Amino acid sequence: MNAHPDLSRRAFLAQLPALTAGLAAPAAVAAEAGPYWAMLVDTRRCIACQACTIGCAMENALPEGDFRTVVATYAVTTPEGHAGLAVVPRLCNHCEQPPCIPVCPVGATFKREDGLVLVDGERCVGCAYCVQACPYDARFINHRTGKADKCTFCSHRIEAGLLPACVETCVGGARIFGDINDPASDISRLLKAANGKTRVLKPEAGTDPRVFYIGLDEHLDGRVDGVSAAETMWRPDHQGA
Amino acid sequence: MNTTVEVLGFAREPGWLPWAVQYFFLIGISTAAFFLSLPGLVWRRHEWRGASRRALLAALVCGLTAPVALLADLHQPGRFLNFYLHPNLGSWMAWGAFFIPIYLTGLLLYAWLNLRPALSVMAGRGGRFAGLYRTLAYGGHDNAGAIAAAAVVAAFGAVLVLTYTGMEVMVVSARPLWHSPVLPLLFAVTALAGGLGLTGLLEAASGKAASAPLLNRWLEFSQWASLLLLAAWLLLAATGTSSAAAQALAGMDRGWLPAFAWLVASIALTLWLARGRRSLVLPALLALHGAWLVRWLVFMGGQELPKMGATAHAYVLHLTPDSLLGIIGTAGLCLALYIALTSFIPWDESAEA
Numbered sequence: 397m398n399a400h401p402d403l404s405r406r407a408f409l410a411q412l413p414a415l416t417a418g419l420a421a422p423a424a425v426a427a428e429a430g431p432y433w434a435m436l437v438d439t440r441r442c443i444a445c446q447a448c449t450i451g452c453a454m455e456n457a458l459p460e461g462d463f464r465t466v467v468a469t470y471a472v473t474t475p476e477g478h479a480g481l482a483v484v485p486r487l488c489n490h491c492e493q494p495p496c497i498p499v500c501p502v503g504a505t506f507k508r509e510d511g512l513v514l515v516d517g518e519r520c521v522g523c524a525y526c527v528q529a530c531p532y533d534a535r536f537i538n539h540r541t542g543k544a545d546k547c548t549f550c551s552h553r554i555e556a557g558l559l560p561a562c563v564e565t566c567v568g569g570a571r572i573f574g575d576i577n578d579p580a581s582d583i584s585r586l587l588k589a590a591n592g593k594t595r596v597l598k599p600e601a602g603t604d605p606r607v608f609y610i611g612l613d614e615h616l617d618g619r620v621d622g623v624s625a626a627e628t629m630w631r632p633d634h635q636g637a
Numbered sequence: 638m639n640t641t642v643e644v645l646g647f648a649r650e651p652g653w654l655p656w657a658v659q660y661f662f663l664i665g666i667s668t669a670a671f672f673l674s675l676p677g678l679v680w681r682r683h684e685w686r687g688a689s690r691r692a693l694l695a696a697l698v699c700g701l702t703a704p705v706a707l708l709a710d711l712h713q714p715g716r717f718l719n720f721y722l723h724p725n726l727g728s729w730m731a732w733g734a735f736f737i738p739i740y741l742t743g744l745l746l747y748a749w750l751n752l753r754p755a756l757s758v759m760a761g762r763g764g765r766f767a768g769l770y771r772t773l774a775y776g777g778h779d780n781a782g783a784i785a786a787a788a789v790v791a792a793f794g795a796v797l798v799l800t801y802t803g804m805e806v807m808v809v810s811a812r813p814l815w816h817s818p819v820l821p822l823l824f825a826v827t828a829l830a831g832g833l834g835l836t837g838l839l840e841a842a843s844g845k846a847a848s849a850p851l852l853n854r855w856l857e858f859s860q861w862a863s864l865l866l867l868a869a870w871l872l873l874a875a876t877g878t879s880s881a882a883a884q885a886l887a888g889m890d891r892g893w894l895p896a897f898a899w900l901v902a903s904i905a906l907t908l909w910l911a912r913g914r915r916s917l918v919l920p921a922l923l924a925l926h927g928a929w930l931v932r933w934l935v936f937m938g939g940q941e942l943p944k945m946g947a948t949a950h951a952y953v954l955h956l957t958p959d960s961l962l963g964i965i966g967t968a969g970l971c972l973a974l975y976i977a978l979t980s981f982i983p984w985d986e987s988a989e990a
Contacts, residue, residue, distance in 0.1 A: 444645070468946050469645040475638060486647070486945065495811065501731035502723040519723055521716040524652030525730050531811040533649050533944045542712030597945070601811070615639065619888065622641030624948040 431575040432511045433490070433549055433606070435563075436583050436594065440611040441570035442483045444469045451565030455550060459539040464488070464547040465562050470616060484616050485570065487562070488513060488534040488547035489597060489605030496526035496535060505544070511606055512551055515544050531601040549573070576606075586610075646948040651940035654959045656710035658932045659967040660703050661802055662831065664737075665824060665928065667700035668795035669832025671744055673855075678751050679788045681781075688848035691839040693748055694984050695832065698974045700744050704737060706967050709959075729805040736801050740794025747787035754779045755983045766981075799825050806935070813885035814939035819870045823931060826866060830859040830907070831928030837921030839975075843984065846917050853911040856924055860908040863927070867901065888942045890949060896934055903927050 444467050452458070452465045465487035473479045490513045497505050497513070504519040505526055515526075520543040527535045527544060538545035550560035558564070563571045574583035587594065587608065594608040598618040615621065670692045676682045677689025708714040720734035757777020760770035803821020810816045833856045840848055874882035904927055910920040941950045954961045978984075 463647070466647045467645070468643065468647055471642045471644050473640040473642075482641075484946075498725075498727045499730065499808070500725055501728045501734065502719045503725040504719075504723075519719055521719050522712045523710070523730060525728070525805075527649075527652030528809045528815075528940075529811055531944055533647070535652075536649055537652055537712075615641065618945060619884070619943060620641060620643060620945070620947040622643055622947045624643040624646055624946070 430510060430577065432577040433554065433573070434511065434576045434583060435487075435549070435560075435607045436572040436586055436610065437485050437607065437612075438570045438572065438586075438610045439483055439485070441568040442467060442485055442566075443568055444481065444483045445567060447565045447567055448485065448562035448571065451561040452547070452550075455553070455561035456548075458545075462536060462538055462545065464534075464545065468616075470620070470622065472613070482613055482616055484597075484609075484612065485562075486532065486534065486597070487607060488530075488549075489532055489603065489607045490547075490549060492604035492606065493602060495529045495531065495601070495603060499525045499529040501525060512549055512554075513546075514548055514551060515546065517541065517543055520544050531598050531603065641947070643947040646946045648943075648948050648950045651937060651950065651952050653936055653940065654710060654963070655933075655937070655954070655961075656706045656959060656963050656967075658929070658936050659964060660706040660710065661824070661932050661936070662929050663699040663703035663706060663967065663971070664798060664802060665828030665932075666831040666835055666925075667696045667698075667703060667744070668740065668799050669828040669830075670695035670699065670836055671747075671791055671795050671832075672829075673832055673836055674747075675788060675792070679781075679785055684848070684851060687845055688836055688840060688851060690984050691843065692832065692836040693751060694839055694975070694978060695835040696744060697748055697978060698971050699835065700741055701974055702967055702970045704741070705970060706963070707737075709963065729801050729808060733798070733801045733805060736794060736797040740791060740798045743787060743789075743791030743794045747784065747791045749773075750780060750784045750787050752982060753777050759983060799828065810881065811944055812939050812942070813881040813888065814935065814942060816881035817870060817873070817879060817885075819866050819873070819882075820935070823863065823866045823870075826859055826862040827928040827931045830856060830863065830924040833859060834921040834924030834928065837917050838925070841917045841921065846915075849917040850914040852917070853914045853920060856911040856920055857908060859924070860904050860911060860927075863904050863931075864901070864908075867904075885939075885942060888949075892949075893938065896938065900927065900930050900934065903930065 446467055449463055449466050453463060456464060458464065465485065468484045468486060470482040470484070471479060472482045490507075490511055494505070494507060494513050497507060501523060502519050502521055504516045504521070505513065506516065507513050522537055522542045522544065524537050524544065527537060530546075535544055535546045537543065550558070550562075553560055560571075560573055563573045572583050572586055574581035576584055576587065578584060579588075590608075590610055594610055595612045595614070595617055596605040596608060600618075609617075673692035674689040674696060677685035677687070678693065708717055711717060717734070720731065724731045724734065726732065753774050754777050756770050756774035760767050760774055760777070800821070803824045806815045806824075807817065807820045833852050837849070837852045837856075840846065840852070870882055871886075873879035874886035877883045903923055907920050907923040907927060910916050910923065937952050941952060943949055956962060958966070
C-alpha cells in the first residue's frame with residue numbers, strides 16, 4: 397500500500413462516492429435514532445374510570461361533547477354464565493398506513509417523522525372526509541373550530557418532555573407511551589416481553605396501527621357483535637344519564 | 638359463544654350532514670337534466686324541444702344551488718379557497734373542486750347560447766329591460782355550432798361530476814354501505830330519475846303535458862335500472878361476494894327494513910305510474926322523492942352504522958341550519974332561482990316566435 401496519498405484529480409473523483417456516503421451515513425443513523433412514538437394499552441390494568449377521557453378533554457380544551465379518547469366498556473357473559481367487565485380504550489391509532497391522509501382534499505392531515513398523525517388546523521377545511529375514512533371513529537369535527545380533530549398523542553406535551561395527558565392521568569398505569577426506536581424504553585421492553593401477543597384494532601383494515609393492546613378480546617377489536625345499552629349511553633344529541 | 642352488552646359506548650355525530658345529501662341530490666339532478674336538454678336543444682329533435690328547455694331550466698336551478706349546499710357544509714364558506722391553494726390530487730374530493738367549475742361554466746355558456754334568440758325577441762318587444770335583453774342577446778344568433786361546442790364542455794364536466802361524486806363515496810372502505818361498485822351507478826341512475834322528475838314538474842308548472850309520454854318512458858327505464866342495481870347490491874351482500882355489502886347488511890337493524898321497503902315501494906309505484914304514460918306530476922314527484930331518499934339512506938343511514946363497538950349512531954333532524962333548516966333553505970334557494978329565472982327569461986316556445 398502506498399504510504400503517500402494519491403492527490404490526482406482522477407483519484408479524488410474516484411473517492412467522491414465514498415466521501416458522499418460517509419457524509420450521509422451519520423445523518424441516516426441520526427434519523428433512525430430519532431424517536432418514533434407509540435402506545436401500548438394493557439386492558440388488564442384498565443378499570444374504566446374514564447380519567448383518561450376527562451384528562452384528555454381538559455388538557456386539549458375540547459368542547460363539551462367532543463372526545464379524543466374514550467374507554468368503551470362491555471359486560472361479557474360466557475356460555476357458562478360467568479359475567480365480567482371488558483374495556484377497550486380507544487384513540488387515534490397513528491397508523492403507519494393512515495387512510496385519513498390520502499382522502500384529505502387539501503393535504504391538511506400528515507404523518508410526522510416521529511410517527512404522529514396530525515392535522516394542520518390552518519389548512520383544514522372541515523369537509524369531514526377524513527372522519528369518514530377513519531375506520532376507528534377516532535376523528536370528529538370539533539364543534540368550536542368546525543375542523544377535523546383527533547388525538548395528537550399530546551404532541552405539545554411530548555415536545556416539552558412530558559407524557560400525554562391520558563397516560564399521566566391513568567390510575568392503573570394501563571397506558572404505556574414511549575419511543576419504540578429506543579430498545580430501552582418501557583414500551584419497547586413490554587412489547588418485546590409480550591412476544592407478539594399484542595393485538596391492534598381492526599387488523600383487517602390494513603392500517604398498521606401504532607397503538608397496541610394487551611389482553612384485548614378478539615371479538616372487541618372492531619365492530620362488536622353485541623347489543624348496546626343504548627339508553628345509558630352517551631350521545632352527542634342526547635346527553636341523558 | 639359470549640354474550641356482549643355495550644354498557645358504555647361512544648356514538649359520533651355524522652361527519653356529513655344533510656347539506657351533503659342536498660348537494661349530491663341537486664348536483665345529480667342538474668347533470669341529468671343537462672343531458673335531457675341535449676336532444677331538443679343540440680340535436681333539435683322536435684318531440685324533445687319543450688321538455689329539453691324545461692330540463693335546461695332544471696339543470697340551472699339545481700346546478701346553481703348545489704355548490705351553496707357544499708360551501709355551507711364547510712362551516713365557513715371562505716375555506717373553499719384552500720381547495721385551490723393546497724390541492725391533494727390523490728383525493729377524489731380535491732378533483733371535485735375542479736370538476737364543478739368546469740361543469741357549471743359549460744352549463745352557463747350552453748344555457749346562454751341557447752337563450753340568445755329568445756332574449757333577442759324579448760329585446761324587440763321593448764319595455765324597461767329591452768336594453769338589458771339586447772345586451773345579453775349579443776346579436777341573438779342561434780349558433781348551433783357554438784351550442785354544440787358548449788354542450789361538449791358541459792357534458793365533459795357533467796360526466797366528471799357524476800364520476801367523482803360516485804367515486805368519492807365509494808372509495809371509503811371504512812363505511813361498508815358506501816364501499817360498493819354499485820353505488821356510483823345507483824347515484825347516476827337515480828340522478829336521471831330526479832332530473833326527469835324535476836323536468837316533468839317544471840313541464841307541468843308551465844301548463845304543458847305533451848312530453849309526459851316521453852319523460853315517463855325514460856322514467857320507467859330509470860326505475861327498472863334502480864331496482865336492478867338494488868337487487869344486485871342485495872345479491873352481493875347476501876352471497877357474501879362483497880364483504881363490505883355483507884357487513885353493511887349484517888349491521889342493519891330492524892329500523893332499516895321499513896326505510897328499505899319504503900324505497901322499493903316508492904320505486905314500484907313510480908314505475909307503475911310511469912307505465913301509464915299520461916300522468917306527469919305524480920310520477921315526477923315520486924321520482925324526486927326516490928332520488929332524494931336513496932341519498933338520505935346512503936349518507937345518513939351509512940353513517941349510523943357503527944365502525945367500532947355495537948352502537949348505531951342515530952341521527953335525528955333538528956330545526957337548525959345544518960339540519961332541517963338546511964334542507965328547507967336549499968329548497969327555498971331552488972324556488973327563488975326558479976322564480977328569478979322564469980320571471981326574467983322566457984322558457985317556452987312562444988318566445989321563439
